[in-house]
Amino acid sequence: MTSEPGDLEPGRAAPAHRYTVSDVMSHTAVAVGRGASYKEAVELMQQWKVGALPVLEGEGRVVGVVSEADLLLKEEFKQEDPHLPEQARAAVKAAAVLVEDLMSSPAVTVRAHATLPEAARVMAQKGVKQLPVVNGVGLLEGMVSRSDLLKVFLRSDQEIADDIHQVLDGLPLPGPVHVTVRDGIATLRGPLRDRTPLPLLARALRTVEGVVDVRLELAAERVPT
Template identity: 40%
Template sequence: MRTWQVGDVMTRDVLTVGEQTPYRQIVDVLIRRGISAVPVVDGFRRVLGVVSEADLLHKVERAGVPEERRVFEGRRRRTAREKADALVAKDLMTAPAVTTWSESSLPAAARLMDREAVKRLPVLDDLGRLVGIVTRGDLLTVHLRSDAEIREDVVQEVLRRVLAVRDGLVTVQVRDGAVTLDGRLDRRTAAELAVRLAGQVSGVVQVASTIGYDVDDTSLVGPGVTPVG
């Protein structure tokens, strides 16, 4: 069962800058294009880092502030001071960049963004070259899928292809991305697997089930193992 991947929602036309791109030019690029960050790449489109509005704002924050160096200076304060003095992308960027792959799942990309506290991820190909960029907003577009599209995937991919459930045994209703399953199957493990797989369909926000079963076969398999077929 195929679910949406980063490559399905990412922006492919990515604006980039080089290591020697000046501060003023980067500011112009962000404002003119209405974006909040830009990847820094080398001649082979390998991502060296990312320059964000936060990196650029250090210069604004420290404008007119007398130079002050402390004997014991924390890393965060030192980084802010160095970026405030920086003039080109290689000294302004945050590196290494947090990146992902076009084949990564949307949940994996969302977890990576949350763990690393970033708002976007440059997307790389198998050779490590930039092929796109994915933002938090891009990940949310999966929930713009229509209820009809979601229902079709649950019926065709989950019930028919994976579980081989005959038509009419399970009914599927979808409203605002919430899936409701009803009917009866022969085994409890099949009923539980239907719920779990339906929850993995792209665009599903919730799954409710009243599927009954004839045999409770959970004691016949090991922990965490659900037979199919």
């Protein structure tokens, strides 16, 4: 669907909502204790269709994460030499039968108020596909996955266009600007009086969740002769 909200007018709306992990995460998370067995972990992952389980102790404090990659080491090392130095740590995990010996610890976690780009950067830097969401004292609040972060790209073009209007409200625009959004691609059209604010406009539009690309089709304003 294409949205054509028309020319922007100052003072129309408050700033657009900035999505956080809390908006997209699973608030109910499947978890295990340190003493759970290898087989229990596999069964839970299969039952709930998840690729990782937070490991809890006490009142629900996250102390680690056991993932499919951790569990698959047992299969991988069936024919490997466990005595090679570079494989020693992985070999210990491959021989483990309890979650506390399998898990990656300390756990890589994220807070519910973190932005989606912040969560995505943590996943990329740490090479993980999902993160436990914890509160200020490390207690589990939910899980967020790569697929959860992609949910914002399912927003309708009209929702995206509405947010663009709010984000651009009050910015120094190069003239009357017309916004269209199709398949998440935001296009601005209108006369161009000054090129100075163009980088600011492009960055502002990219902050809107669900925007796939930004196109500035602004023509130089004709000077009357």
